[in-house]
Amino acid sequence: MTTNTHELDRIAITVKSHMLLRQLLRENPTLEEIMRNARNETEALVGVRNWVLSDIKQNKDAYSFYKRETHGREAFEKLTWKDFAAIRILDYIDNAGRGFDDLNLRGEKAISNPIHLIWLAVTHGTGGAKPYFFKDMLMLFRQFSGTYKRKFPTTEKVEEWMDRWPTGLDPRIIKLREENRERILKIIIDKIDKKKINDNKFFFKPNLSQEQKYLKALEWWDSRLFHLRFAVRSPDLLNELLDNSLDPDTMKILYEAETKGIPFFVNPYYLSLLHVRVPYFSVGADLAIRHYVIYSQQLIDEYGSIVAWEKEDIVKPGEPNAAGWILPNEHNIHRRYPEVAILIPDTMGRACGGLCASCQRMYDFQRGNLNFNLDKLKPRQTWDEKLGTLLDYFENDSQLRDILITGGDALMSSDKSLEKILDKIYEMALHKIEANKKRPEGEKYAHFLRIRLGTRLPVY
Ligand code: SF4
Numbered sequence: 001m002t003t004n005t006h007e008l009d010r011i012a013i014t015v016k017s018h019m020l021l022r023q024l025l026r027e028n029p030t031l032e033e034i035m036r037n038a039r040n041e042t043e044a045l046v047g048v049r050n051w052v053l054s055d056i057k058q059n060k061d062a063y064s065f066y067k068r069e070t071h072g073r074e075a076f077e078k079l080t081w082k083d084f085a086a087i088r089i090l091d092y093i094d095n096a097g098r099g100f101d102d103l104n105l106r107g108e109k110a111i112s113n114p115i116h117l118i119w120l121a122v123t124h125g126t127g128g129a130k131p132y133f134f135k136d137m138l139m140l141f142r143q144f145s146g147t148y149k150r151k152f153p154t155t156e157k158v159e160e161w162m163d164r165w166p167t168g169l170d171p172r173i174i175k176l177r178e179e180n181r182e183r184i185l186k187i188i189i190d191k192i193d194k195k196k197i198n199d200n201k202f203f204f205k206p207n208l209s210q211e212q213k214y215l216k217a218l219e220w221w222d223s224r225l226f227h228l229r230f231a232v233r234s235p236d237l238l239n240e241l242l243d244n245s246l247d248p249d250t251m252k253i254l255y256e257a258e259t260k261g262i263p264f265f266v267n268p269y270y271l272s273l274l275h276v277r278v279p280y281f282s283v284g285a286d287l288a289i290r291h292y293v294i295y296s297q298q299l300i301d302e303y304g305s306i307v308a309w310e311k312e313d314i315v316k317p318g319e320p321n322a323a324g325w326i327l328p329n330e331h332n333i334h335r336r337y338p339e340v341a342i343l344i345p346d347t348m349g350r351a352c353g354g355l356c357a358s359c360q361r362m363y364d365f366q367r368g369n370l371n372f373n374l375d376k377l378k379p380r381q382t383w384d385e386k387l388g389t390l391l392d393y394f395e396n397d398s399q400l401r402d403i404l405i406t407g408g409d410a411l412m413s414s415d416k417s418l419e420k421i422l423d424k425i426y427e428m429a430l431h432k433i434e435a436n437k438k439r440p441e442g443e444k445y446a447h448f449l450r451i452r453l454g455t456r457l458p459v460y
Helices: 015-027 029-037 041-056 060-066 073-077 081-094 114-124 131-145 155-162 171-193 210-221 224-229 235-241 248-260 287-293 297-302 362-366 382-395 415-437
Strands: 098-102 108-112 340-343 402-405 450-453
Touching (some): 029 041, 041 060, 041 114, 114 131, 235 248, 248 297, 340 382, 402 415
Parallel strands (some): 340 402
Antiparallel strands (some): 098 108
């Protein structure tokens, strides 16, 4: 992929790219011959195309799949690993020179023409392609030549990988997490005692001993509200509750994240899954969770410039999105496929039990549609009306039969809000069935078959 072909034509490739290119040509003499003999990009494209076509034509199933004469699962299952490579190369050639809005490049146009890049590199040592491009081409042509075979890990291998770390059910890990809980609760108790935290629900009656306060706080621990109320919202408190165990480099990153406006929201339970004391058996055992909590430099660099997670998520009023759907508004309904659409309610469901560093909705957090201002997220009066209009969209669509209620997190909505949403969906589904009775055969709309709730709360 290139951003501007004319500019890249002059950009020299690096020494590392040269070495990988040399390896690519050494392993694929036919490719080398085509590249060295091609006087221009077109000859390179035609040469590679003829070479790969002559190969794929020997396999009828692969050739007709590539020509789109066959499709579907059954036809797909007949393809080999090598066929995938052949089709991918031909696809590159058929689409050579096409421009795409690349959301990874903040929406910049990217031009796809890998064969051109190889030809430029071979002929002029230019094209600007990076080493990972050549690495990718090396693997692609190994797959095509059959020297790179696909290997699936065995069950034993997968189990061996899983056994590298103890699970959360391991008594030693349970013990460590209890220690973490105790440390966190004691800090919170201290803050309440020193009046650094004032809460009208979570407070101590006068004259309780430290022991009694701790027992009370242990009761709070089982309450959902406690975890929302005491969720960490700053790097300093995060570090304090982790016994100041975060190193200065990590803290620097977290301060930068705070300045950049990335929200912090880590509930005490989730925090108790991160180990401060790390005996030999638990080294690395909390990494999967730690990476959800500690932001990366890459996220900080991108935050503020994230365009959207998927191009279909870019919705402009009155215009079809990338998948061709015209949606009622840009916040509440997302749709990529004919049969299913996502509903994001204007309720507490626009928050989550915590912000995951790898959230695929980071774009929505960036623009504030999803957030952790829990008081402000309580549904307004107008939400009832709006919900009706949004559900009209589902009722009046001939293909929709599956609704995914998400957010944020669907279960962050109060029981009352969720009940209202589910009741309205039920009514809408009934109306759809009723309306179908009046439609002639062959013109009936899809009935609702599935209502899904997208949530991560059970892991908190
Ligand atoms: S729970 Fe889901 S939507 Fe919420 S922050 Fe995590 S990944 Fe994102």
